[in-house]
Amino acid sequence: MRTYVEGIGVLGPGLCGWPAAREALAGARPHVDVGVTLAPSPLLPAAERRRCVPTVRLAMAVGAEAVAHADRDPSEVATVFTSSSGDPDTLHQILETLASDQRELSPTRFHNSVHNAPAGYWSIATRSREPSTSLSREDDSFPAGLIEAAAEASVDGWVVALIAYDLPYPAPLDAVRRIVAPFGVALLLNPERTSRSLARLDIALSARTGEATRMADAGLEALRTGNPAARSLPLLAALACGRETSVILDFGPSQQITVKVSPPC
């Protein structure tokens, strides 16, 4: 599947926005682990800005950055959201309430708990009625989203934003499902090469023959293995370097995805 990257958004520890992340990922400056601030998206109406939860904030921040980078109208862009989980804080609060004697849930908390909450808020904020899907595959959620977005671009001919995000769980869930830090990434993909193209991606699915590409920096490698959305880091590093290179992502127990990253021309 061939597709062209027109825009990139990223938000994670020490990786606040693509311009800064690009330098760290290309090795132009060391990666320094600093905390992530998640603010409500200015694209949202006031009521939704008050109600939105951390996953929505993270997904919308990286999605908006990628769409702006590509100079695209988000109302004309299809979306693929992917995450291993719904909003972790909301999930914990609902489970605590349901384990108590007072089981009444807040309606806002309930609608924020659905896996596709970021997709719903995004659609409201951007006025996009284009197709949107919300995927999940535990630690392989990013490659699942990547093949779906690439298929939407290459088969259906859609301009599509792939938005991947995962956040740490609060106690006690953090003991059974460890996610080390918030991380979100978005890629704006176009089936056609345009003047805005940053890179060409050729994406192939095959039986697993090689090891997944790792990060040389120990901190970034810990983030890659500690957050499903950060499985994208080797691909982002390849995009940051701008040279032709191939990246291998594990997908499921016996398959892999090979992404050949090339200059767009």
Place this chain on the structure above:
Amino acid sequence: MPAALPPTVVKQTELQSLKVSQVCIVSSLGPGVDATLEALRTGRGGLKPCTFETVTLETHVGEVAGVDRAMLPEHLAAFECRNNRLANMALELDGFEVAVTDAVARHGAERIGVFLGTSTSGILTSEVAYRHRDPVTGALPPGYDFAATHSTGALAEFVSRRLGLSGPAFVVSSACATTAKVFANAVRMIEAGLCDAAVVGGADSLCLTTLYGFHSLELVSSRPCAPFDIDRDGVSLGEAAGFVLLERADRAPDAGAVTLLGVGESNDAYHMSSPHPEGVGARLAMERALSRANLSASEIDYINLHGTATPYGDAAEDRAIIEIFGTDTAVSSTKGYTGHTLGAAGVVEAIISVLCLKAGFMPGSPQTRTQDPRLQSRYLLANEDARMDRVMTNSFGFGGTNCSLIFGWAG
């Protein structure tokens, strides 16, 4: 006057039709295709007063009998939870495993994709675990396996292993449209050459989160739900699992084979938990499905509605239907039979639509006595025999996500 629709930006190309090779289903109507058809033919609904778990809400639910006793195969014991058990019950029905085994022989296990939907996966396991936290440390009880039970992706992992499939697999969790949307994923992945066949469908099981959650939104009826009725006052929740084996359509299809002709996806861009009042997103999904199938509205013989029996939702869908189809096309919701099975509703109603197409009747609507006069669609209160060529089914969900599917005879 119908509201002006925004231009359809998304490119629509005619879909390469996929053959529905096999289906399996379990819902409160009973195990398997035969029990489902018998219930629809005789008007036997599955909704009963709620006695589920420790729930104290005054409501009716479509609970599947025997899920608690339906153990998983021993080598998959780590996946034990209500949702995976429900999925496993369906997989053991209707000759589905044999059909998948045959498909593996034709294509290879790595060439069959698994694209499944669920909204709440095995969350019931976590709901119960939270009642048994350590009183001092707050820790969850030993043996609780988040990844294999609660995690949204667990269903894809479980079903892939259960069927011995190693093709691309993921879960779509787009609320109540999700197991309709998985048909679109299969179409794309097969057209992209990533697989030659796909198991689509999914499972959603009763849990406290959705029962108390829908109650908090004041969307739940205390009675068995009555879609399109003048006195409708909300949904009844249910649980179900259903799976469909899709393969590239043969050049010379079998007599009696049914194919997926069209899929249409859209968003409302309106509200998190209410549909667009003019049904704008619903209309876009139906129009896109017709366009992908290269069909006109008059070529659809029956539409299985989303029809959850909320006053607002049924009115929005009715408006979208009459703007595209007028008032002659027969429509009904089968949620009066099964309840709203949430993330499973898409595949349950896709399977019901295919079964009714094959059996030659359009299903009525058990609790619906008097159609709301403000709703103008030709809504079926009782079954009608009909030779149909093509059927549509609608699924809409929280977050304003919409999906329509069209099935018809092969060839």
